[in-house]
Amino acid sequence: MKSAVTAAYRRAFPRFVHIVPLPGQFFYGQCGAVRYAATPFRPTAEAGYGELVAMQDEGSTRKYFRTTADGTWVYVTGDGFPPGPHGCADIPQIPRALSAAWRDCATAH
Structure with a gap:
């Protein structure tokens, strides 16, 4: 699934070739028949200066x-910069129930 999500991002932004989801920050869930995912990406060691x-x-x-x-x-979309104060709950394309299940994309640090 992570590779399919990464491929979707590469289709939307072809300049990002050498990327992977940030470890420990990949969220996945389903509401009805639709599956959703959220993740930031990081460059791999192969990424060039432009990337x-x-x-x-x-x-x-x-x-x-x-x-x-x-x-x-x-x-679908990305966080603003800086991200909203309510994490995933600030993203209208993500169902509220799923955002709540993801704890608004909170990650432990």
Whole structure:
């Protein structure tokens, strides 16, 4: 699933080739027939200068995804910069029940 979500982000932003979900910050769930995911990405060791600069500007905030009727993962939106104070609850494309289950995308540090 992480690879399918990463591929969806690469389709939306082709300049990000060498990325992976940030460990410990991948959220996944389902409401009805639709699956949702949220994750920030980090560059891999193979990322070049252009990707690293772009990650500073766009790639490092949490991204949100959902499946389409045929099961394909698509990019929906990203957090603002800085992110909203209520985490996933600030993202209208994520169902409230799922945001609550994800504890508004809170992660332990």
